[in-house]
Amino acid sequence: MSAADDLSAPFELASPAFAMYQLLKELCLNNAEFFRRDDSEGGQRLHAGFLAVGDHVGLVAPLVHRLRRVAPSFDFNSSTPGNGYRSFNSVVDMCVVHGVKLCRQICDGRDSFLFRKSHYAKEVEACGHLLASLGSCLQLLQTMLSWGRPGELFSPEAENHTAEELLRHTEAINMYCFYGRCLGFQYCESMQKILKTISIMMASFSELYYSRPGLLSQATATLVTGGRYLLDPELRARRLVNISQYATVDFCKSFWLLSEMELLGRVPGMVCPAVAVNKVISIPPEPLEHARPDGSRVAVPIPDAHIGTAPVQARLLSAARREGMEMGEGRDARGQPVLPPSSALVIHCHGGGFVSQSSHSHEMYLREWACQLGVPVLSVDYSLAPRAPFPRALQEVLYAYCWALHNAHLLGSTAEKVVLVGDSAGANLNLGVAMKCVELGLRRPDGLFLAYVPVLVSFLPSPSRLLCIMDPLLPFGFMMRCLKAYACPGDGAGSPRSSASGKDDTESFEEVSESDLLELAAHKSAVSGGGSDTLTTVSLASLGSRPEADQSPEEPASARPEADGMLDRYVLRCDTDSQGREVPVLTTEPGGDEQVLFEAPCEPGLSARLGLAVSSLTSSVANTLGLASSRKPAACWQPREHTAGSRSPVAQLDALHHRSPSEEFQFQVPKDPYLSPYYASDDVLRQLPPTSILSLQLDPCLDDCVMFARRLDRLGCRVSLDVVDGLPHGFLNFSAFSKEAHGGSMLCVKRIRDLLGLARQGDGVQ
Template sequence: MRDSEECDSCAPCEVTSSPVYVMYQVLKDLCMNNAQFFQQDETENGQRLHAGFLALIDQVDMITPMVDEVRNVAPQFDFDEDTPGNGYRSFVSTVDMCVQHGVKLSRLVCDSRDSFLFRKSFYMREVEACSHLLASLGTCITHLQTLISWNTEGQLFPDEQHSTEVLLKHVEDINMYCFYGRCLGFQFCESMRKILKTISICMASFSEIYYGNGGLLARATSSVWTGGKYLLDPELRARRIVNISQHASVNFCKSFWLLAETELMGRLPGMVCPAVAVNKVIAIPPEPLVHMAPDGSAISVPIPTAHFGPAPIMARFLSAVTREGMITDLKEHVPNMLPPSSGLIIHCHGGGFVAQSSRSHEIYLRDWACQLKVPILSIDYSLAPQAPFPRALEETLYAYCWAINNARIMGSTAEKVILVGDSAGANLNIGVAMKCIELGIRPPSGLFLAYVPVLVSIVPSPSRLLCLMDPLLPFGFMIRCMKAYACPPKDDASRTSSDTKTLEGSGTESFEEVSESDLQELAAHKSALSNGSDTLTSVSLTSLQSKPEADESVEDNGPPTPTEQNMSELLEKYVLDSDTDSEGRMIPVLRTEPEVEENVLFELPPRQDLGLSSKLGRAVGNIASYVTGTEPQQLPAVIKQGQSMSLGSESLEVLDSLMQRSPSDDMHFTIPRDPYLSPYLASDEVLKQLPPTKIVSVQLDPFLDDCVMFAKKLRKLGVVVSLDVIDGLPHGFLNFSQLSKEARSGSNQCVKRIQELLCM
């Protein structure tokens, strides 16, 4: 239908007193036009469409004055006039995007309702979903009004007399299912909506593997066939995601996020990212380390020992160009080798302190290395819950000092060392800078922090409520990550280095059946590695090996399980290579030969022998079991309609039928007020000594208020600081920089800020 015909068929638009609300009035006019049209339709779907449009009009009338109140007070919480952004603005923007979504939907119905092919039942569900969405946002706005009454001028964090529990006890009346169904991702830019929808479908499908029954391969195959139902049934997907986020343990979060570490995803950077000259995995041995302070004094850097004693720290070294003194795989001198760089970037990845590694962050690190032309060392710190606070901070500090002492082998003079990190990694970087100030170690030349949490606690700020609708960081996931990192079980303190194998999970445990002679045989059959491939530097390899027993001493564990047999058979077409696992230790990874087809997983060749391939197959099977959970996982007993229901063989069905509960139900723990855990709590004396700091956040990030308040605090203390707030992107957008043009633009903004730090 032409624009002129559209205007003729729909009710005329009336401009309200404020131009901001023109879109709100347009939605009401379109809804009224559609409601009048379907009023004469006596079918069930027609009457439900009629009621749905009338409900939308009521919701718009109800929410408009509340949004207006929040919109008017939001500017007083900004970092400055040139940087509009805080949790109040985020919710106002979210409501505006919902209204915009309603306008598009209503206009589409208005244009196609006379068509013979008009799908009445489909649009009925879409209109009802939009109405529920606006109603839930209205409930959120009422809670924001409570927060406004708690806030003092310009302060997004209320004082301690106002607890999060008080606020969240009333959040249970928010229908969270509407945020993960048909309207999933409505608040983000168009390119991210498709990505987030795909991730949500994958999360729901992955739960079938994680909580299902039968063998690993059977569950994986079943999820491929049944996963399509989450695409066709958005309501089922919404129930599954909300219930997973509220009832699943941190191990599910960890396992799902570890999918980014799989071989298939590991090959993605090589296919879509620019090539780099050097991409090496380095093992930093836990040896005595002396650091020369700026005043010339020698400082002994503490070796990381928390929870399970000394262990190697893994890191990934990337460089777009080869420089003098740099460790490479090249046997001959490279012509036109560049002189050492004056800069060095030390990077810490995000992942909620519980998942991911430098490998899963290569998607943007390669691009940064090529744009900045500066060597990058990305630290694979140990992860919670196996390695809770302060283990990761200890390792990051040690790796930072080691990098300065050994900058030459990374092709740098380390005149300017910039600490770069996103999310949890950015939090660790602030802690490292604070430790340097405390110990007298040379501080970094600058800090770049992307969407950083500076308060590891359940603080009642407006942006934290965005977790109630965030597809990547639901409220339950955030709670469990914080608890796993900051509140380890009391008996963790008694663990010693003898427990290391148990704690390390897939890394060391998976190699228990592989002898030294097997490793030598494997190394002899490894093919040459091209530039940019993952390799383990030979200088540090000895620090990884732990004197394995002789081959003949390996015990016979009986017939291989189906998982082990399937994995060993795959080795007939695959070659093992070295990489790091999620805990930062060397593991075998599968690397395909050129002739292997993409669907080799579904064309298993017959098993040939029970030699090295079998034993390594068991090792890889152990890794797969750790990531996906070979044994069917159980959810805790739940209460529904007054009856106790434990999840056994019917766990998947029960998971879909669980009742939504209040987020406050998960908050039965206390996070210590440690400034190295929550840098916002650090003393002014320490914070004012921080180096120039650049912070990048996004408007729809649950930690946006953390970034705004931390930037305000640093500026007040005289620290050179800047803050960028990017629209339309989610927390963790850097990992999608090669898939979304808006995320790519945000990544380029980060490069610009890092470059400014290097040139200061």
């Protein structure tokens, strides 16, 4: 029996799986009858709202039942339930649970004199709109079932249906209901609070981004607009949906950059475990050869796409100082013994949609991973699109990987075991590096850990990808603009300017990756005179973390040649000492004698430090917006429905637009296996190292992970898949603030430890 035939199976509302649906319908009827006799406007709205919710429950329940019957055939295996069809069943279940809680709350308080009818009428109406939109999604999923073969989430038949066709089907879905009063209902409770806060920040930031008032008015506007979006969920929903539909990739980059502002950038040092080593390293683009197993040698390609040759930046984190890292001998600056080199090394690539973020913005979990694993972690800061689209980032990560193998002694490791680790876009790059190693005959990594990885960088129809219409962190518009900027730079995504020589037509300082420029902008000198917002004058090699306080400069370099080379060519400056305190470090410019010494101010008390951090917040936002405007001075908000002078950008952000998403996202992504590893040949995939994949039940990339894991399993590769529930895409960045997210992070640590073959330590990992 095919999946489409199975949809005709009879539905019984009284089945145990739908007891909650029946309960919601009964509660709706009870409340509707109570308010039927209420002649007030609020009472009549509640009466009509409950009737609507009850009707939608009756329409949605059979659709969920039919999908529930066929969903198991799309799982990775019987012990790992998870795919896009199951995800939507889970979302509807959570919506029903939300409706039951709301109905019970109203039942308990409807007789009270203080009962707010207008408030609860809006809540009930929002729940009804939510169920109606989910019903439209479920009908679309049934259409998608008819497009493909049973058990195939990405099937050859599905490729005959374009992204535009899927987008036209979504026009009837009311996306506003997912970003208003019910925002984040499908996630665990701790993440709901975080996502609502981020959504309010995004809505408020959009006003600063497009209006750009003065610094003082920015601070005032942030407080006022933030409160407005907190009190008016409908206004927030309109703003967020319109941002998703119209804002450019520059807005996405600028908003995600907020995590690296001076205030937020200090959070990892406050709430995360302290690390003894946190250094930014500049890897020079020098000729590099690698020995093949047969004894022949192969030249490692030097990154040169789009912006010419430039150093590759990376961040080294370690819970303890090890031989090779230390420029002195015997003991570190705090008198602790220096450990021998680790036999293992973790090379990490951060996420950010290929267009934003850096190793610094991912320190929230990298610090803890370095401490839990007890091995050095090297996080690569690859260049970002749209200035450096595909394949620039892949070239840089491959080069950094090969450099790390040749210089492992400088990283405190013997590199007997090397595992590539990454999340989202970074995981995609790691897969490309492993395939490049197979192609070029380079040493393959000993394992791959991939968190919520996109393996098919194209908008082919798949059920989990429909989740992006309700994802607060990865909405559909953001995802498509990032994809276009990285994979299709010639389609107006902001392709880089190139000179006749093939290099970017910019100053030499701008040849550094954009992530480095943004990090430098976010980490201004803490001692610039007069509170100036100007950037500290540093050499190319001193693009790193901000200076740290309450420590003396590091010891001078020893006479060992490898230590001298590390100081002269690679080390920038230390970010934290073993207590997480800031330390000033002497940095040396590559190929020259110029040195820049960052002086450390006296460490103030906690209240004073918080006051300084708050005072720097608005200046950091202003600096961020200044960079955004200098990179792209043209207007970023140009909706098709309005002329340039008809309405202000802020007014358009709050308007209710009827716009088809298919109007803009009409572009073709090349079927390059290094862009979309799903297209790689079986011969290449069979040679991949042991692979551990972690995905999320509510992640738009879930189907990518499931289908890729199934393909590797069919080819006889060693592969495992974990599907975690209740967390959003990018949850690792919130592991310090959510118990569930922290549990997911610890599962990642366990899987990485298994790939490294390390013995489990008493760190609480199950």
